[in-house]
Amino acid sequence: MNALKQQPDFVVFTGDITQTTDDPQERRKRMAEARDIIKGLSVKTVRFLAGEHDASSDNGAAFKEFFGETHYTFDHKGVHFIVLDNVSDPGAALGEAQLNWLKSDLAQLDKKQPIVVLTHRPLFDLAADWDWATRDGQQAIDMLMPYEHVVVFYGHIHQEHHQMTGHIAHHAAMGLMWPLPAPHSQPKKGPVAWDPAQPFKGLGWRSVDSETKKMTVALTEHPLAKSTT
């Protein structure tokens, strides 16, 4: 990130900053290490989302100590960003209180307001039997439907995926570690098996080119394997 010629306005972590541990002290130690690494970024505006590995063991308590609130909004250059937390509830739900908060936030917006939703789990049912869903995510999607310009970026599944729910686009990108298989492509969920012949299989990154006047974006995927061979 620091080597990029054009530095981003801000950086977002879409969750799972740490691996799960049942030990609350170890959890905080890992979060402190992550926070210290992230401090090395040249970009100083950093937004954090919790993943279930960070927050589901203690309802997000340790995460909040290190990285702040788990659901919030911010605005940047005319775009309204909404961060939703579908991991602090161990049952993978947003919950009634957060849904009411979302409803109140949306009520203040014009229907043409560009909105970006950031969340960890997909809001739609991608593969519920692999825990790739949000139990009450459809309620959030229903609330967003009246707004004309909405896009959702999420993490959790460690691979490229694109889904439309009506006019709302949901995008997940490849990660730089721990690739996961395509939904239901193998009997049980688990990491992509290590293959020495293809060490970077399933890993990569995405670039986004935007045309602000036309309100269009172009996503380009960059598999790591391709760029290293």
Next chain:
Amino acid sequence: MQALAKRRRAALTAAALAVAGCVAATEMAPKKPPVQTVEILAQRFNFTPEEIKVKKGMPVDLALTTLDRLHGFDVPGLGLRAEIVPGETTHVKFTPEKAGRFLFHCDVFCGEGHEDMDAAIIVEE
């Protein structure tokens, strides 16, 4: 009097026919299929047994218990969901209408091995 006796005989005959009809109806009623009862034990981070086989079209009663803490039981492919509360037996009753392999998993985050806490229901023809 003769007319009264005739009416009584007719009434008795009708009653007897009605009883016979009931017996015939009972004999003709389809037998209820036996309930397939399966006990499932949950504990961090597995279900026992890991694979459950049931017959399509036969009622199933899953008796779920937990040895340690609250767990979830979620079978999206069959539209079943329950929470397994410590100290209680949770019954999930259903009749499978389609054959296949249906994954189920704990959907209440329960710790370090939570992601691997899954199993399958096999519905056979």
